[in-house]
Structure formats: structure tokens, C-alpha cells
Amino acid sequence: MINRIENFNRLKTSIAFLFLSLLPLNLSALANDKQERNVAAVVTVYRHNSHADIIVSRLLQTDTLDGKGKDSPLNLVSLYTDQKAENDTSRMLSASHRFPIFKTIDQTLTLETNKLAVDGVLLIAEHGDYPMSPSGNREYPKRRLFEGIIETFKKTGRVVPVFCDKHLSDNWKDAKFIYDTAKSMKIPLMAGSSLPSTWRKPAADVTTKSKLKEIVAITYGPVDAYGFHALEIVQSLAEKRQGGETGIQSVQCLTGEAVWNAGDQNVYDPHLFQQAWDRLPGHQTGEKMPRKSVKKPILFILEYTDGLRTYVLELNGAANGWSAAWEYENGKSASAQFYTQEARPGMHFTYLLHGIEKMMLTGKPTWPVERTLMTSGALDSLLNSRLAGGKRLATPQLQFSYRSDWRWTQPPPPPPGRPWSEQ
Numbered sequence: 001m002i003n004r005i006e007n008f009n010r011l012k013t014s015i016a017f018l019f020l021s022l023l024p025l026n027l028s029a030l031a032n033d034k035q036e037r038n039v040a041a042v043v044t045v046y047r048h049n050s051h052a053d054i055i056v057s058r059l060l061q062t063d064t065l066d067g068k069g070k071d072s073p074l075n076l077v078s079l080y081t082d083q084k085a086e087n088d089t090s091r092m093l094s095a096s097h098r099f100p101i102f103k104t105i106d107q108t109l110t111l112e113t114n115k116l117a118v119d120g121v122l123l124i125a126e127h128g129d130y131p132m133s134p135s136g137n138r139e140y141p142k143r144r145l146f147e148g149i150i151e152t153f154k155k156t157g158r159v160v161p162v163f164c165d166k167h168l169s170d171n172w173k174d175a176k177f178i179y180d181t182a183k184s185m186k187i188p189l190m191a192g193s194s195l196p197s198t199w200r201k202p203a204a205d206v207t208t209k210s211k212l213k214e215i216v217a218i219t220y221g222p223v224d225a226y227g228f229h230a231l232e233i234v235q236s237l238a239e240k241r242q243g244g245e246t247g248i249q250s251v252q253c254l255t256g257e258a259v260w261n262a263g264d265q266n267v268y269d270p271h272l273f274q275q276a277w278d279r280l281p282g283h284q285t286g287e288k289m290p291r292k293s294v295k296k297p298i299l300f301i302l303e304y305t306d307g308l309r310t311y312v313l314e315l316n317g318a319a320n321g322w323s324a325a326w327e328y329e330n331g332k333s334a335s336a337q338f339y340t341q342e343a344r345p346g347m348h349f350t351y352l353l354h355g356i357e358k359m360m361l362t363g364k365p366t367w368p369v370e371r372t373l374m375t376s377g378a379l380d381s382l383l384n385s386r387l388a389g390g391k392r393l394a395t396p397q398l399q400f401s402y403r404s405d406w407r408w409t410q411p412p413p414p415p416p417g418r419p420w421s422e423q
Contacts, residue, residue, distance in 0.1 A: 125141060199411055299313050341417055
């Protein structure tokens with residue numbers, strides 16, 4: 001009798017699931033129905049403090065990663081891991097939170113049926129054992145994983161929103177492929193860094209529709225992973241200027257003594273650099289940056305088609321955070337530290353997740369994916385410039401325009417931090 005009841009319940013569940021899966025996705029109506037979504041995660045590796053853990057585990061362990069915070073409206077119903085680390089934590093979480101881990105992306109998105117069984121996909125290709133490109137960019141398999149996702153979309157005849165963590169790809173060709181494919185298939189696509197939405201000290205932002213002259217930002221390395229974050233900071237500021245984004249016409253990456261020479265020749269505004277430097281924690285206003293402590297300085301130079309110029313300095317040994325200063329054409333300037341909680345739960349990722357949640361619920365990207373297409377291409381070209389000995393490279397592929405309606409707001413204060421080693 002018990003077996004008959006169990007079989008009947010399974011049949012009811014299967015019929016209900018089949019009925020729901022046959023319904024066409026109406027993105028415009030998403031905001032009007034139940035504020036909850038079932039999502040799949042496609043990740044490279046899942047271990048403690050990996051990006052998969054820092055983002056996806058918030059769907060399981062609340063936004064503070066300890067079961068004491070706020071629940072997400074996103075329900076993790078399936079997972080695919082491209083690699084299994086020695087210190088993998090996904091199998092433990094699968095057992096305790098009762099979600100399956102599948103061997104293929106198709107199984108992950110269909111739950112081993114012939115229908116798309118999820119309302120959204122988190123593509124998190126960060127961390128794992130993958131090679132470096134000749135230019136020094138980690139070659140995460142974002143295109144391969146994305147192609148696996150779209151194969152299932154095509155097979156099932158439906159699409160759902162996709163979030164791609166950090167850059168779209170380590171190279172322009174694959175980044176543009178992902179972007180163009182999403183456009184042609186009408187897939188709501190969003191990507192990017194946690195830095196644009198994090199805390200700013202003080203709470204400053206570019207005045208919308210203002211004329212910007214120059215941006216100077218400070219970062220630390222590694223150059224590919226954290227240089228991307230710095231470019232996202234710069235682009236989230238630049239896109240707010242009058243006329244919106246116009247595109248980047250050239251980039252250049254200087255290293256070593258050439259960076260100090262550029263500073264001595266006022267290639268970038270020394271007053272803006274000082275403002276950005278003063279915003280980093282532990283500095284007294286007006287103190288000079290100790291060049292001797294920086295063994296391998298790096299400078300990104302980006303020239304936009306409308307005349308805006310931006311500069312990003314990687315100062316390992318002297319800087320251990322992010323900041324930026326910007327000047328308007330009228331001579332006024334502003335600056336801020338872009339603060340991250342360097343302790344668990346790394347609460348700045350929660351505000352990235354809030355943007356992801358909004359897209360999954362509404363079917364509309366919270367910020368433009370073009371921002372991350374721009375930063376992905378810029379980083380690729382900058383690292384190729386470094387490979388070419390600091391040669392200035394024209395970037396016709398980055399001369400595209402877009403507008404952003406996204407506006408930054410100061411998040412609430414973070415909860416007390418815990419050691420990164422804590423679960």
C-alpha cells in the first residue's frame with residue numbers, strides 16, 4: 001500500500017512538472033507571478049571560498065552563508081561541476097540540501113527530462129585547474145560551458161536568463177560569440193564583477209549625464225583577475241557620462257619603469273591619483289605613494305572615442321584595495337574607495353547576487369551586459385599590449401556604444417566578518 005501511494009505521488013509530481021515545463025516562457029510576465037525561481041548552476045569547480053561557493057552557497061545558506069541571514073528567492077535545483085577539486089564541498093552540500101549533481105549540462109538543465117526544467121542558469125567559471133593564455137589570462141572554459149547551455153535551449157525550444165560571473169570570456173572572440181548568440185536567441189544575459197555594486201567610502205558616484213574628462217583607479221593583482229575588477233569599476237563610472245558609452249579606441253599596458261616615467265610626465269593627472277591614493281585604508285591624506293615598495297607596477301591606459309581617458313594602476317606591495325577618482329570637464333572632481341569585506345561571508349557578493357536575483361525574477365538584465373563585453377575585450381587587449389612590450393593597440397572591436405539605466409546605491413553595513421577558513 002505504501003509503495004502504491006509513493007508511486008501515485010511520483011506520478012502526480014511528474015504530471016505537474018510536465019505541465020509546467022510545457023508552458024512557454026513569458027519573460028514580460030515574470031514579475032507578476034510568484035517571486036521565486038528554480039535555477040541551475042554550471043560551475044568550473046566548487047570548493048570552500050571559490051566563486052561558486054561564495055555565490056551559489058548563498059542560495060543554500062542564506063546571504064550571510066551561515067543560515068542566519070535572508071533567504072534568496074532563487075532555489076538551487078541542480079548543479080554541474082566541470083572539475084572536482086580535492087577539497088570539493090559540492091557533494092556535501094548536495095547531500096545536506098538535497099539537490100542533484102549531474103554529469104552533463106543537459107541533464108543539469110532538464111533534470112534528466114526532455115524539457116527545460118529551470119527558470120535561470122548561473123554560469124560561474126572562476127577557479128579550477130585551467131591553463132594560462134600567452135598573454136597571461138586564465139583560460140576558463142566559458143564558451144564551452146555556454147555552448148552546452150544553448151544546446152539545451154535549442155533542443156527544448158525555450159530560453160531562460162543566464163548570469164555569467166566576471167568577464168564573458170578571457171578572449172574577445174569568445175566573449176563576442178557569447179554576446180551575439182544571446183542576442184540572436186533573445187537570451188537575457190548579464191555578467192560582471194561585484195565591485196560596481198559594493199560599498200563606496202565616501203558614497204560617491206558620477207553625476208549622470210555629466211561630461212567626464214579623466215578617471216584614475218588603483219588596484220592590486222593578480223593582473224588578470226583583479227585587473228578585471230578595476231576595469232569594471234572604471235566602466236561603471238564611465239558609462240554614466242553625458243551621451244552614454246561611446247566605445248574605446250585604443251589601449252596600452254605599461255610595466256616597470258615605464259609606469260613611473262608616465263607618472264613623472266603627468267600622463268595621468270597626479271592630483272587625481274593622489275585623491276584615489278588617499279581613499280585607500282591606512283593612508284594619511286597627502287602622503288606619497290612609496291614607489292620602492294612596488295616591485296612590478298602596471299599601468300592600463302584606455303582612450304575612449306569621445307576623448308575620455310582612464311588609467312588603472314596596479315600597485316602590488318603598496319595597495320591592497322580598490323579606489324578611483326574622476327574629474328569632470330568643469331574641473332570638479334570626486335573620489336571613493338570601493339570597499340570589499342575581506343572576510344567571510346564576503347558580503348559584497350550579496351549585492352552582486354541581488355542584481356542576479358532581480359534579473360531572474362523579471363527576465364530583464366539589472367545592468368547592461370555591454371559593460372562586461374567592453375571590459376572583457378579591454379582586458380584581453382591590454383594583456384596583449386603587455387605581451388607586445390607596451391605597444392599601443394587600436395581597438396576597433398570596442399568602438400560600440402550603449403546606455404545604462406543602472407544606478408548604484410550604498411548597501412547597508414556588512415555583518416561582522418568571520419575568518420575565511422570558517423564554513
